[in-house]
Amino acid sequence: MKKEILFSPGPTNVPSEILLEGAKRTIHHRTKAFTAMLEKAEKGLAGAFDTKGDVYILTSSGSGGMETAVVNFLSRNDNVLILNTGAFGRRWANIVKAYGIMADVLEYPWGESFKLRDVEAKLKDKKYKAVLCQLGETSTGTVNDIKALGGIMPKDTLLIVDAVSSLMTEEFHMDKWNVDICVSGSQKGLMMPPGLAFIALRKGLDAELGKGDLPSFYFSLVHAKASREKGQTPWTPAVNLIYQLNKALEMLKEEGLDNVIQRHKDMASIARKTVVEMGLELFSSAPSNGITAVKVPEGMDGSKLIEHICEKYGVRFANGQREYKGKIIRIAHMGYVTVPDILMALNCLWLGLKKYGFKARPGAIITALETAAGLDNK
């Protein structure tokens, strides 16, 4: 018997309660019953984003949500500033490029977060329509300081944040932090199957809809807003995923949103202390609550290590992306993951490292336990 458990940054593990919720009878989407469930989900999500603005639910991946932010609020001749701290920063750059928007890119080495002083200098230098960035950069396990960034944003520049993999894992207060547009997805901190994206707009920002000149249809929030006013979506939505979304939001609310963030902080803290104690090096200089990325020991093939641990123990870590394939291991502890799970993951990492000849200190596992015990004492 091998039980597979995901320590990958999306898809993440889905509780059976949520899986089964999706097996409820598909109802028609032009009905009062559907409107009730849609509005409940929109309200629950607004709580997760911590905004008084509207949240729109899209049937797409998180990248579709990112494109939605671009096509609805930017125009062809706009200048934007992209804070590129990894693969998903690069994704912002690719999306705006596809639409012919002028972008200045502040590019950082993978594993680093953006530097506020660089952004400040850029913002002084030129007037941008928007700054696009990540709360958590999934490819590197790095968290960016959106609160500080929100504090230096000029009045007429939109702050557009990708929180696809970091909503419900990092502290985030959209309104308080001066964020205009924030995007997230279902298969990360919300512990759901993939298939839904979410886009939250600062209160009043919907008045800007339809003013840009970029073409769009499926992702046009002009259509979505008109339907929203009737409690509907413009196109047939993924009804069964919205059942699951409500169940997920209910479970998160029951745990308490602050407790959910604290749980992620705790798991990250255990993971970080333990891997360092093993003799590994953290990859990120600003590690996130949802992902702990570690450097693969010199001379070891990280891809093989990851595959071995998954084959042998069912514990699925994520590989590095692009030039970091085989060079880093990303241990995602997001969504439906608890302290016992991260302990199990670290035990299996230790076993895998040993198998491949790296002598991880056995005391590291004691460190994991003691860190966990310390949490209990709080």
Added chain:
Amino acid sequence: MKKEILFSPGPTNVPSEILLEGAKRTIHHRTKAFTAMLEKAEKGLAGAFDTKGDVYILTSSGSGGMETAVVNFLSRNDNVLILNTGAFGRRWANIVKAYGIMADVLEYPWGESFKLRDVEAKLKDKKYKAVLCQLGETSTGTVNDIKALGGIMPKDTLLIVDAVSSLMTEEFHMDKWNVDICVSGSQKGLMMPPGLAFIALRKGLDAELGKGDLPSFYFSLVHAKASREKGQTPWTPAVNLIYQLNKALEMLKEEGLDNVIQRHKDMASIARKTVVEMGLELFSSAPSNGITAVKVPEGMDGSKLIEHICEKYGVRFANGQREYKGKIIRIAHMGYVTVPDILMALNCLWLGLKKYGFKARPGAIITALETAAGLDNK
């Protein structure tokens, strides 16, 4: 107790086997296990479209699939011809308009199919990059003659067909009928929950990808093709819906694709004969296998009738769209619907009409039974 059964043209009823299939553990999408299920689904869909070309699976509604056809194969200064026979013909017009494409529209009264001679005249008159049309027009319950249209298509004009609600309900042979691009969705004849769209390309047409000048990202098949070659999707796919897709394809294959079409023909035949016998008038002059649209008797509020039948009996018919709201009833018999189901639906329609003072002939129900008995004798 009230059991709700959908006679609406999407979402349609989902068998519990398929609902439960979606409750399987969500797996990671960058794995061999996922590649195997994706490739199985792509192959099964190619059978449904009857094409040797490639089918791409998108996480979106059918409208997202329609937009995918437009943004990947058309360019800004192209002239296209739209055969508009209802709300979804209008959708083609709205999508191409959003992208600044020049469109000539042959618009027909709702309930009529396009006339081949009109199309022929247009094609003689001007060179079009593409003709866009519907196999089945969902808003009116009308089927268009795509086979004949395919026969008159000029060599360099793309035939782009929306079969969102008609794949697996109408006879369709993409390659044999000379169709270049065909779009469908999960929540209709494929008896799945909504959330997936499919786009099939004539063999070799993928060589044209990337040549157009319309902006796109999420729906770009350039990205999708590159990923497809690795057995993947470019963005995180709705993994659990793909489990369900394979289950649905398996069930359809077990029934036999020709038998599936015949079942839809049979149900449509029972529905049409019975409603006429009741004293109602068919709305469409070319009624489809998947939807029987009937005119609401003079002076009756069709919206109230539909709501009453749903409230009282759980049988959900669809209302007319736009100017036909309250004026027509659409009885969808597509997907997971059988002869006994359509008999039940017609019985409930009879009861509803009686309640609202329309004296439907009781003999109509005998007609339904005799038509069904006639099918048994074949």
